[in-house]
Amino acid sequence: MAGDISQSATPMDRLWQDSEARGTTEPALVIDVGGFEGPLDLLLHLARTQKVDLARISVLALAEQYLQFVESARRVRIELAADYLVMAAWLAYLKSKLLIPQQVRQDDGPTGEEMAATLAFRLKRLEAMREAATRLVNRNRLGRDVFARGAPEHIPERNGASFEANLYDLLHAYANLRQRQAVTQVTIERRKVWSLVEARELLTTMLGEISDWTALQHYLLDYLPPADRVTATASAFAASLELVREGKLEIRQEGAFQAIYMRRGPGRPGGATGE
Amino acid sequence: MAGEREPVRAALDLEAERIAEALVFASAEPVSEAFLLERLPRGVDVRAVMARLVRLYAGRGVNLVRVEDRWAFRTAADLSFVIRRDETESRKLSRAALEVLAIIAYHQPVTRAEIEEIRGVQTSRGTLDVLMEAGWVRFRGRRRTPGRPVTLGTTPRFLDHFGLEEIRDLPGLEELKGAGLLSGRIPPDFRIPVPVSADDLSEDEDPITQLDLEELGLLTPGGGEGE
């Protein structure tokens, strides 16, 4: 299917065409969003189509491309995983920060430029890891290019222990056993409900990056399928209250039924990052 | 006295070489120096013996290689074309698994949250399991920070498999470190891109225009990460 790419290829065509060169082992059909390893992968891929050094990409253009992608997916009613939507919300926020003329600098929170730099850095780091992975896998590998003695005569015991077992074996045995014994095989049906935990994770991820008042739900909901909005609103609200209680979030609302603004609270946020 | 070692000494050295050679040759797994030391004549310098053997086998079809403080004989890499067995490549790593492996190797000790931060996506179940089962990745310990998250790292077997003497030999490690790309933070000298406003795309940028995904056959049922 990806075979016949004519000269009159649309940008999207070229985009997919490029993905063939990503050294994937998957079949050539990369059109599926599932072919991407998450939103950052998709962004990296879009960035490459800009064909410049990653440190110099136009983050704004990139954000737009991404948002358009999500937009298009929505138009044809493709269900995107929540990760992608969170990224969309974040980028929409970033875009608004970049487009609004620089105000008097407030102490709280990174500027649009700083956020853009963070994104560029993350992309560059991911790309670096990709390249490292490629170099690694192309090394001369034992059992493929280089071989050990085919008929070993004697295996010396390791540090004098006469029994062989490693941590993985141990954990594997334990996990299997406990799982077997956990008699109740609970099958949880996939529901169309956003759990508190999910909502909490999403909020924390976003709040890790955003520290001034934002109508976060507004950004988030914008990118959710209509069917999900009610449950997402409810869960996000409940989760946000929980986060407020823990001091990780602050909430402000001008009046009844007005937009709810949130920002990172004084408490430690989520702990997704950290050295 | 650059000259010959005394005969007794020389005989002892040769004997040590032969023993070390035999022990390492006999085993398919790398053999530790401690193990060799135990079995070599008293007072022999293991490192020196191994260094001589490395030289002796350097040009041969089988080479003596070091993996951290262990030694193994391996066929010479340039002979891969004659010995290479295609059927052995049964366990092909998925792209995700390979990426996670690289991140663990270059960033170790690293927590799962950090891996996910770098990849921007949840690690699907089974990815780590595959790497652990292959014996390349292991739990290392716990980070001494709140929550004490478990850290991951590579094993000696990983080094052996990819032909590395030690972690420092990972390709490009120094450059990546120098560029600040192995840290969780943006390096201070990281260039902050100047955002161009949406209207003026730079010359080498194409705006993505009307995307007709349907036409492209993008209509796949619920893609996403899935497990």
Next chain:
Amino acid sequence: MAGEREPVRAALDLEAERIAEALVFASAEPVSEAFLLERLPRGVDVRAVMARLVRLYAGRGVNLVRVEDRWAFRTAADLSFVIRRDETESRKLSRAALEVLAIIAYHQPVTRAEIEEIRGVQTSRGTLDVLMEAGWVRFRGRRRTPGRPVTLGTTPRFLDHFGLEEIRDLPGLEELKGAGLLSGRIPPDFRIPVPVSADDLSEDEDPITQLDLEELGLLTPGGGEGE
């Protein structure tokens, strides 16, 4: 110029030697001359190559030997004293033993009855013996409950062997799930205990006394706690 043979010829011969060497080394079984011939550069005299290799390895710790009409490397016969074939070859731990060991590690201090409750089967005597013999498990104390059952725990040697700094470094529920070792479909009340430090007795434990050990029939000379 040591060359009777011309340089090109010599290079070819060396290459043939290297290939033959690598093939014999990597093969799980003795290698036939026909097999070698197929893979050696065209026009090479296999017999001559093998004869040269035999001479090359004659004085070394590893010899090239002919077994019927096939070729193999064998450690030199005079070195059998170092190879010590009679030595206990490392045995793989049985699944039962692994399970019991894991339970002791996670649930310590744990009694034998508790282990059986967790596993749902009786533990054969030999299983614990094996773990004790390996030096990974020890008697910790006695539970202050009726019958004063003996409690079991892990040893420093256990930590050492499994590359753990302390027992609390064992991964917990989330980490096991994250690594794909536990499925996501486990009951909500599923717990994995945080292992109690191996060193200090818990509140409801009494230390093991000399008397206890005798009673248990375990007072072997030099046994017990050890260094």
